Amino acid sequence: MSLKYTAIRASFELLWLTRMPHLFSLLSRSRGVILTLHRVLPDEPADFSPNAILQVTPDFLDYCLERFATLGIDVVPIDEALERLAAPRKGRPFIVLTFDDAYRDNLQYALPVLQAHEAPFTLYVPTAFVDGVGQLWWQAIEDIIVRQEAVAFTEGDDTEYVDTRTTAQKNEAFNRLYWRMRKLPEAERLALLAQFTAAYGYDLDRQCRELIMDWQQLRLFAGDPLCTIGAHTVHHYELAKLPVQQAADEMIQSVDVIEAQFGIRPAHFSYPLGGPLSCGPREFALARELGFRTAVTTRPGGLYPQHLESLTALPRVSLNGYFQKHRYVDVFASGGLFTQLGRVMR
Missing domain, CATH: 3.20.20.370 (Glycoside hydrolase/deacetylase)
Known part of the structure; x- marks a missing residue:
């Protein structure tokens, strides 16, 4: 906490x-x-x-x-x-x-x-x-970080690998990515989300269908x-x-x-x-x-x-x-x- x-x-x-x-x-x-x-x-x-x-x-x-x-x-x-x-x-x-x-x-x-x-x-x-095509991005980044021992953060041409082995490291990585997305314009946030989820094979549409009522x-x-x-x-x-x-x-x-x-x-x-x-x-x-x-x-x-x-x-x-x-x-x-x-x- x-x-x-x-x-x-x-x-x-x-x-x-x-x-x-x-x-x-x-x-x-x-x-x-x-x-x-x-x-x-x-x-x-x-x-x-x-x-x-x-x-x-x-x-x-x-x-x-x-x-x-x-x-x-x-x-x-x-x-x-x-x-x-x-x-x-x-x-x-x-x-x-x-x-x-x-x-x-x-x-x-x-x-x-x-x-x-x-x-x-x-x-x-x-x-x-409800259409099944929403992006619950806050849950997606948690789901990805929870199963990784390290995640790649890309900004421009630079890629940084961040350790996520411990709970503290996972929380730090989540907060960093969450607030980066919150501060971006929506179009840039969507692009970053697409890049991050694609890198880890995460299906946003499937997640939406599983979590949200049809x-x-x-x-x-x-x-x-x-x-x-x-x-x-x-x-x-x-x-x-x-x-x-x-x-x-x-x-x-x-x-x-x-x-x-x-x-x-x-x-x-x-x-x-x-x-x-x-x-x-x-x-x-x-x-x-x-x-x-x-x-x-x-x-x-x-x-x-x-x-x-x-x-x-x-x-x-x-x-x-x-x-x-x-x-x-x-x-x-x-x-x-x-x-x-x-x-x-x-």
Whole structure:
């Protein structure tokens, strides 16, 4: 675990011990929290699993929903959350559950838990992923590094061979390649990804088909009355890196595809990756101009009545796989507390 996450865990422990989540819930004007989830898997991650931050166990999800009920927190659809934000008085606190990317394990492991608790949720779908031609590049570089004792990093005419025999070396190599890709323009990132995966015989399309629901599975998942389906672009590109027309096309074409498949035009949107490198004022305005009712980021924070004035830049709190301790759930549920933590992190 990185120093960043070690520090966050220490903060969670201190907050829990001092009962700060309870105090913030009493004193804060925050009405609720939108939680971000990706994968739900029963197995414990391996020692080298940098993407474990994106997965929680079904048991932990089940406990979260039980604990929310004990704390008097309602799990509500995103449209009801907006109604509660607009109410003149602060009522019962609420949680909105959101899932990104349409992972197949959501159908197998998350849906039964959600149904058992009658917990509504929103699923944000990148349509190329469901077509089986998406590029889950963050998982691809983990999959390649985990089985290699060394990997070749090429930049221009230079090739460097990096040892990846130990877990520490694998993590270092992953972080180096991950952040190199994050900082590249999308066209250059795609070229680097194609070069890296081809060098190790990695089939991105096969990986996508194995990890993501196909349209038949998605119909089963999205057909549950608990589900609100939302858009998540076509290719899961970081929109801030694209020319404005391409960014708009990514957003609106995903809506068109979902409408063609389900007969429902999504009103809600999630920005891929969702941080400052991926979306900003230009994208927030674009989502508003394209007619989305809401659009969610991954910037941490609670929901307040003033968010009604910026519905295409809503904060979310990641239900992070590194923090699956029962005592941390009270921290995750505290919108006011995460607003303050978000300010400290910035």
